[in-house]
Amino acid sequence: MAKRILVTGATGNQGGSVAKFLLEYPDKYKVRVLTRNPESDAAKWLAQQGAEVVKGDLTDASTLDAAFSDCWGAFVVTNFYDATIKDDPASEEQQGRNAALAAQRAGVSCFIWSTLPSSVEISKGEVCCEIYEGKHRVDGFIRDEIKFDAAVFVYTGNFYENMVLRGHVVKTDDGKGIEFRQPVIQQDTTLHMVWVEKDLSGITKAIFDNWDERKEQLRYEHLCAMDAVHTPREICEVIQRVTGLPTKYVVLPTTGNAQRDIMFTLYNKTGTYPGVVLPDQKVLDLGVQLHGLEQFVKERLVPHLGLG
Incomplete structure (x- = not known):
């Protein structure tokens, strides 16, 4: 019998990628997606693909018991870029706590939480980024406070998709070159990278596939959902090699958001995951x-730039 999986953030990049991938395996998984707006185009599309769309909000705990009811598994992600919480990163922490408590009450067997490490710990006290700290505190809440033993944690990296979805990579005005534009991040900063659409979704499904046999091994583990470490300079080199067009890295002065600027300053000081070697053997x-990067450039970036 197919197992029901609740996916949050399913109209965004992380949750959407997981939901779409699981929908390809209807014999194994039934997909339920949580959204504040079931009438959105993204929610309607997921429904057309076979997902059960339920209305709910991670900020409103009263909507969550019904959403998690009868679910064997869950993939939960909170989104700092959500317009409703953009100026209140602490809200992400409360959303994670609400989700974990509701999943525990519902008896969810496998709860995957998309998270980040402590910025204070990895920077040895130099940087405190609330985007990181809130998610990290949810880890401790799950493991140490409520002792929800169905949980496994997934660390995410810098998204290859940002080159496309956030418009970081563009052709120059004359069409003869390419610029990779990012705020704050320096060209030799080490970034642990992930192709969310392919690899976060694949890792999530693999955890669900293996949970019943390997939950004692996976419980409370942090799995690195990333394939390799690249600097922006290296990314430009790959783009230039694949496209044949000169590619330049441009550092923009700010993201326009103080917490995001702090996050990218953290990257410059420590890299995204100091000392972490990829790929993660636990994932393999x-x-x-x-x-990897070159495949992403060929399959997603080149068509996006109109160079295919």
Whole structure:
């Protein structure tokens, strides 16, 4: 019998990628997606693909018991870029707590929480980024306070998709070159990268696939959902090699948001995950085949730039 999985953030990049991938396996998984707006185009599209769309809000705990009811598994992500919480990153922490408590009450067997490490710990006290700290505190809440033993944690990296979805990579005005534009991040900063659409979704499914047999091994583990470490300089080199067009890195002065600027300053000081070597052996042991930068550039970036 197919297992029901609740996916939050399903109209965004992380949750959407997980929901779409699981929908390809209807014999194994039934997908339920949580959204504040079931009438959105993204929610309607997911419904057309076979997802059960339920209305709810991670900020409103009263809407969550019904959403998690009868679910074997859950993939939960909160989104700092959500317009409703953009100026209040602490809200993300409350959303994570609300979700974990509701999943525990519902008896969810496998709860995957998309999270980040402590910025204070990895920077040895130099940087405190609330985007990081809120998610990290939810880890401790799940593991140490409510002792929700169905949980496993997934660390996400810098998204390849940002080159497309956030317009970081563009052709120059004359069409003869390419610029990779990012705020604050320096060209030799080390970024642990992930192709969310292919690899976060694949890792999530692999955790669900293996949970019943390997939950004692996976419980409370942090799995790195990333394939490799690249600097912006290296990314430009790959783009230039694939496209044949000169590619320049441009550092923009600010993101326009103080917490995001702090986050990118953290990257410059420490890299995204100091000392972490990729790929993560725990991920490879699940049988996941990861996808890399050059493939992303060929399959997603080149068509996006109209160069295919």
